[in-house]
Amino acid sequence: MADRAEFSFSLVIVSMQSVRTANGLTIELASEQDTEQLGRALAGVVAPGVVIGLVGPLGAGKTRLTRALAEALDVDPSSIASPTFVLIHEYEGRIPVYHFDAYRLPSADDFESLGASDYFTGDGVCLIEWANLVVDRLPLDVWMIQIEPTGLEQRTIYISVPNNSKIIDQLAERLTQV
Numbered sequence: 392m393a394d395r396a397e398f399s400f401s402l403v404i405v406s407m408q409s410v411r412t413a414n415g416l417t418i419e420l421a422s423e424q425d426t427e428q429l430g431r432a433l434a435g436v437v438a439p440g441v442v443i444g445l446v447g448p449l450g451a452g453k454t455r456l457t458r459a460l461a462e463a464l465d466v467d468p469s470s471i472a473s474p475t476f477v478l479i480h481e482y483e484g485r486i487p488v489y490h491f492d493a494y495r496l497p498s499a500d501d502f503e504s505l506g507a508s509d510y511f512t513g514d515g516v517c518l519i520e521w522a523n524l525v526v527d528r529l530p531l532d533v534w535m536i537q538i539e540p541t542g543l544e545q546r547t548i549y550i551s552v553p554n555n556s557k558i559i560d561q562l563a564e565r566l567t568q569v
Contacts, residue, residue: 409566415551416559418566422544426452429548430459432565436558437464437516439486442530444522447538452546453520456538460518461488478505487515494521499528534558 407425409418420426437443437460445453458471466484478495482488489510496502502525510517511530522529537549552558 418548420546427459431463434463442517443534451538491519493524499525
């Protein structure tokens with residue numbers, strides 16, 4: 392009798408739910424896989440010059456979402472880290488990713504002194520963790536993503552893209568693709 396090969400299969404059921412609102416999109420994430428799917432969907436609609444503000448408490452998943460988006464843009468996963476102590480990380484990918492952290496800055500003026508605004512009109516996408524601390528230094532067309540933990544891996548995400556319902560529609564469509 393021939394040796395029997397054993398196979399292990401894993402099935403990931405994405406249980407993400409999204410609702411279109413007047414101001415954007417509200418998304419219920421049930422797992423890390425949902426966060427990764429959201430990152431891939433965002434990577435599919437961003438373009439150079441897009442600035443995304445990330446807001447949420449410590450451990451909410453701001454860096455995890457950034458990692459998922461960056462990986463989907465072909466950034467080397469091993470190079471992606473929280474920018475808490477470096478303040479700005481630059482990652483090369485299909486579109487460059489500029490990852491900022493405003494948490495440890497004493498003021499919004501210090502954020503501006505980093506030269507952050509020079510990145511906003513550059514050739515990459517900017518993701519700013521703790522954007523609520525520097526909101527008055529961000530461009531008017533900043534995409535805002537509010538992350539609210541609702542459980543161990545569960546999150547409610549609120550996404551706002553000013554004056555661009557087309558982007559929200561494209562994002563909502565991408566979220567339905569697995």
